[in-house]
Amino acid sequence: MKQFKVFLREDEIPKQWYNIQADLPSPLQPPLHPATGKPIGPQDLAPVFPMNLIEQEVSTQRWIDIPEGVMEKLLIWRPTPLHRAYALEKALDTPARIYYKNEGVSPPGSHKPNTAVAQAYYNKVFGIKRITTETGAGQWGSALSFACCLYGLECKVYMVRISFDQKPYRRIMMNTWGATCVPSPSKDTNAGRKILEENPDSPGSLGIAISEAIEDAVTSKDTRYSLGSVLNHVLMHQTIIGLEAKKQLEKIGEKKVDVVTGCAGGGSNFAGLAFPFVLDKINGADITIIPAEPTSCPTMTRAPFVYDHGDTARMTPLLPMHSLGHAFIPPPIHAGGLRYHGIAPLVSQLINEGLITPRAYNQLECYAAAVLWARTEGQIPAPETSHAIAVVIEEAKKAKEEGKEKVILLNWSGHGLMDLGGYDSYFSGKLVDYPLPEEEMRKSLKAIEGLPRPPVVRKGKSV
Amino acid sequence: MIEEYDDLLIRCPMLGGEVPFRYCRTLSEELPCRKIIICWEFRIEIGKFLSEHYSLDQIEKAFSPPTKTRIETIVELIEKAKKIKEEGE
Numbered sequence: 228m229k230q231f232k233v234f235l236r237e238d239e240i241p242k243q244w245y246n247i248q249a250d251l252p253s254p255l256q257p258p259l260h261p262a263t264g265k266p267i268g269p270q271d272l273a274p275v276f277p278m279n280l281i282e283q284e285v286s287t288q289r290w291i292d293i294p295e296g297v298m299e300k301l302l303i304w305r306p307t308p309l310h311r312a313y314a315l316e317k318a319l320d321t322p323a324r325i326y327y328k329n330e331g332v333s334p335p336g337s338h339k340p341n342t343a344v345a346q347a348y349y350n351k352v353f354g355i356k357r358i359t360t361e362t363g364a365g366q367w368g369s370a371l372s373f374a375c376c377l378y379g380l381e382c383k384v385y386m387v388r389i390s391f392d393q394k395p396y397r398r399i400m401m402n403t404w405g406a407t408c409v410p411s412p413s414k415d416t417n418a419g420r421k422i423l424e425e426n427p428d429s430p431g432s433l434g435i436a437i438s439e440a441i442e443d444a445v446t447s448k449d450t451r452y453s454l455g456s457v458l459n460h461v462l463m464h465q466t467i468i469g470l471e472a473k474k475q476l477e478k479i480g481e482k483k484v485d486v487v488t489g490c491a492g493g494g495s496n497f498a499g500l501a502f503p504f505v506l507d508k509i510n511g512a513d514i515t516i517i518p519a520e521p522t523s524c525p526t527m528t529r530a531p532f533v534y535d536h537g538d539t540a541r542m543t544p545l546l547p548m549h550s551l552g553h554a555f556i557p558p559p560i561h562a563g564g565l566r567y568h569g570i571a572p573l574v575s576q577l578i579n580e581g582l583i584t585p586r587a588y589n590q591l592e593c594y595a596a597a598v599l600w601a602r603t604e605g606q607i608p609a610p611e612t613s614h615a616i617a618v619v620i621e622e623a624k625k626a627k628e629e630g631k632e633k634v635i636l637l638n639w640s641g642h643g644l645m646d647l648g649g650y651d652s653y654f655s656g657k658l659v660d661y662p663l664p665e666e667e668m669r670k671s672l673k674a675i676e677g678l679p680r681p682p683v684v685r686k687g688k689s690v
Numbered sequence: 691m692i693e694e695y696d697d698l699l700i701r702c703p704m705l706g707g708e709v710p711f712r713y714c715r716t717l718s719e720e721l722p723c724r725k726i727i728i729c730w731e732f733r734i735e736i737g738k739f740l741s742e743h744y745s746l747d748q749i750e751k752a753f754s755p756p757t758k759t760r761i762e763t764i765v766e767l768i769e770k771a772k773k774i775k776e777e778g779e
Binding site: 258260261262267271272274275363364366387389390393394417422425426429430432433434437438441442444445446452454457458492521590610611646648649652657658 | 698699700701702703704705706707708709713716717718719720723759760761762763764765766767768769770771772774775778
């Protein structure tokens with residue numbers, strides 16, 4: 228009888244997180260304070276993050292123990308199952324063996340609670356009573372609401388108003404877990420009131436919601452702010468996904484993994500599965516590790532690694548990121564809007580080191596991949612998860628062409644049951660793709676040639 | 691007419707959901723989102739659209755604010771919020 232799923236017993240769950248900062252061939256270049264140009268230090272962040280999380284943010288210790296107080300909450304849904312995607316393999320007629328880590332089984336339906344729970348715990352032990360955050364479509368907001376509920380913390384979520392109106396079920400999830408979710412801009416903060424005075428019908432933006440959440444955290448008693456991606460400690464909390472997957476692959480008898488993939492928006496989903504395998508690669512394993520992104524927003528696949536000054540006065544560097552470059556906007560419109568799109572610095576550095584190889588896929592290809600997945604494996608993926616599914620399909624077809632029995636591993640990061648509007652748009656033909664022509668990209672990159680670049684360091688040496 | 695493309699949909703990479711073009715063109719105090727060109731340039735004639743419907747000053751206003759990394763944004767917002775807190779005390 229075929230084995231469709233691999234489970235770990237609860238006592239087999241990894242007891243430590245993996246911190247890739249210990250093994251980076253070149254250390255991360257520190258983010259710089261926009262006002263002083265000096266590296267941002269713990270005290271700069273202390274008003275919004277508890278010091279125990281700030282310590283994790285800068286730690287270079289390879290393994291960090293998962294506290295018992297975190298573990299007992301993770302065990303509500305972890306270890307998550309590793310599935311073999313037999314039906315997809317059959318549909319693709321591939322010799323590849325496709326496995327996926329099902330992070331959709333968490334109560335909020337995605338990988339996000341892996342860090343939400345840890346962050347809520349560390350805030351709790353630091354004496355914090357209340358956490359604020361922002362959310363776009365609601366995935367992070369619902370994960371943090373769930374986590375705060377587990378630890379008896381108050382939670383206030385500022386949800387971008389257009390999503391608040393479009394996605395009532397996400398809001399209801401947050402309310403069910405006891406969180407307060409308000410549309411942003413709100414009347415609850417100076418930042419929100421100012422926007423509403425000028426435009427009572429403002430649909431909101433992520434920027435406004437972040438402003439509100441941080442203002443609330445800084446001005447309220449016993450309150451801190453929480454972020455669901457990008458930061459180093461957030462990515463580290465997610466590594467439990469990859470660490471579990473390694474044990475599960477061993478259990479089912481796989482000795483080698485050929486391809487590891489996850490989608491990369493802010494980077495936590497990809498990092499969670501991939502970083503433990505990046506360690507293997509650093510130690511000599513032959514693995515292709517692929518973060519996937521949309522072509523409409525090519526942050527990783529086509530942009531160079533630069534210090535990109537977002538403003539014309541070149542006053543606001545300074546975190547080295549993969550950037551799209553200034554000249555993307557034709558005259559008379561200049562620089563402003565086009566900086567990087569927020570991929571985590573750790574992911575940027577791994578690209579720079581050549582340890583991971585990003586790919587971009589257009590939205591129609593991704594939705595087609597998601598639909599094929601739903602019609603074979605049954606589960607409806609979150610739209611962002613579909614980017615990684617597109618990688619799986621491409622690699623499985625390649626394995627067929629090469630006649631190789633490759634092992635492909637995917638982070639199936641969440642279900643799409645709260646995102647069916649996107650599927651509806653796809654089925655009704657309302658989504659269209661227009662990838663960026665190479666010539667336009669070359670022109671835009673030429674314009675940033677004169678800007679200062681950070682030292683590109685690979686394997687500890689400037690290149 | 692400025693509403694010409696309002697019903698076209700795109701997946702907003704920041705929000706993680708579909709939004710109509712109207713959202714992109716009114717995001718910032720009724721002015722366009724700073725990412726409107728990168729998201730829409732190869733779907734519609736976005737440069738032409740902007741030049742037809744916005745003055746140079748409006749375009750400057752919409753696109754000139756510096757973009758920052760998340761950590762820079764957080765540090766700046768902390769400083770702003772500290773001032774609000776001080777004024778309130």
